[in-house]
Amino acid sequence: EAGVAQSPRYKIIEKRQSVAFWCNPISGHATLYWYQQILGQGPKLLIQFQNNGVVDDSQLPKDRFSAERLKGVDSTLKIQPAKLEDSAVYLCASSLDRGAEQFFGPGTRLTVL
Amino acid sequence: KQEVTQIPAALSVPEGENLVLNCSFTDSAIYNLQWFRQDPGKGLTSLLLIQSSQREQTSGRLNASLDKSSGRSTLYIAASQPGDSATYLCAVAGTSYGKLTFGQGTILTVHP
Numbered sequence: 001e002a003g004v005a006q007s008p009r010y011k012i013i014e015k016r017q018s019v020a021f022w023c024n025p026i027s028g029h030a031t032l033y034w035y036q037q038i039l040g041q042g043p044k045l046l047i048q049f050q051n052n053g054v055v056d057d058s059q060l061p062k063d064r065f066s067a068e069r070l071k072g073v074d075s076t077l078k079i080q081p082a083k084l085e086d087s088a089v090y091l092c093a094s095s096l097d098r099g100a101e102q103f104f105g106p107g108t109r110l111t112v113l
Numbered sequence: 114k115q116e117v118t119q120i121p122a123a124l125s126v127p128e129g130e131n132l133v134l135n136c137s138f139t140d141s142a143i144y145n146l147q148w149f150r151q152d153p154g155k156g157l158t159s160l161l162l163i164q165s166s167q168r169e170q171t172s173g174r175l176n177a178s179l180d181k182s183s184g185r186s187t188l189y190i191a192a193s194q195p196g197d198s199a200t201y202l203c204a205v206a207g208t209s210y211g212k213l214t215f216g217q218g219t220i221l222t223v224h225p
Contacts, residue, residue, distance in 0.1 A: 004156075031211070042117070042202055042215030043157070055210045091156060099144045099211030104157040 002026065004105035006092050012111045018080035021108045025073070025094030032069055033102065034077050035091040043091055049075065050098060082112045115140045119203055119216035126193055126223055134188040134219045136203030141181050144206040147213065148177050148188050151200045160201075161188070193223045 005024040013019050025032050030051050035043035046065065048056040051072040060067070064083070069075040079086055089107040116139045126132055136146075145164045149157040161170045161177040163186070169178040176189040190197060200220050204213040 033213075040217070042204070042217050043213075044215070045212055048210060048212060050210075056212055093157075095211070097211075099206055101147065101159055101162045102213060103159065104149075106156045109154075 004092055004094055004103055006090075006105035006108055008108055009106060010109050010111075012113065013082055014113050015084055016081040018078065019082055019110065020076050020078045021090050021092075021110075023075045023077070023092030023105060025075070025092070026103055028096070029094035029103075030072070030097050031095045031100070032075050033093040033095075034067055034075070035093065037089045037091055037107070039088070046077070055098070079110075082110075084112050086110060087112045115143075115205055115207060115214040117203060117205055117214050117216040119201075119219050121219060122217070123220040124222070126221075128193060128195060128223055128225050130193050130223075131189070131191050132193055132221075134190070134201050134203075134221070136186040136188070136216055138184045138186075138205045138214075140205075140207075141184050142208050143181065144208045144211055146177075146179055146186050147204045147206070148175075148186075149202040149204065151202060151218070157202065190221075193221075195223050195225055197221060197223050 032049045034046045037043040049069040067077045091107045093102040093104045095102045120135045147162045148160045163179045174191040200218040202218045203216045
């Protein structure tokens with residue numbers, strides 16, 4: 001069974017530029033999550049989708065971050081414009097349903113200069 | 114607001130030792146608790162998931178316990194090996210949407 005796929009693996013941009021990350025969850029998983037992990041900290045949930053609807057985006061900085069999950073499968077997370085403090089690893093995870101075991105992708109390491 | 118704390122922040126042990134990692138959480142109304150392993154530059158690998166109604170789960174040399182009333186979980190690793198070196202993360206799922214709240218992790222080093 002294929003795992004959660006993410007791309008790109010690494011991205012370096014300058015502040016005020018925009019960037020987008022892509023995630024393909026495990027087939028059949030209804031719930032998809034985006035986390036931000038700053039160096040030395042545990043991951044923090046940014047947004048959670050149930051199929052193609054948002055169920056929790058309370059910690060998403062909506063003035064600069066946006067996310068969508070088209071047709072309830074793939075998802076993209078966008079940052080526009082990026083700030084220095086956005087430098088982090090962005091992790092995508094999926095689960096069969098809410099509360100089920102979560103499976104994580106390899107992450108995208110973003111460096112904002 | 115759920116808060117998760119892991120102790121110790123770092124641990125270094127010789128190969129073969131049994132060890133315990135601790136996790137505490139402030140809100141006992143949880144759906145489940147998961148332990149993850151994270152290798153440098155990699156994503157998270159799920160190790161064990163304990164439902165709120167369970168007291169423990171075992172997988173190989175790993176055993177995780179849950180005491181919901183006191184807000185504590187422990188991860189026991191038997192006969193540690195150098196390959197166990199990684200960061201171990203505890204995460205608690207809330208009851209509404211299953212949102213995970215993570216601790217900051219314990220960095221484990223097992224030296225030969």
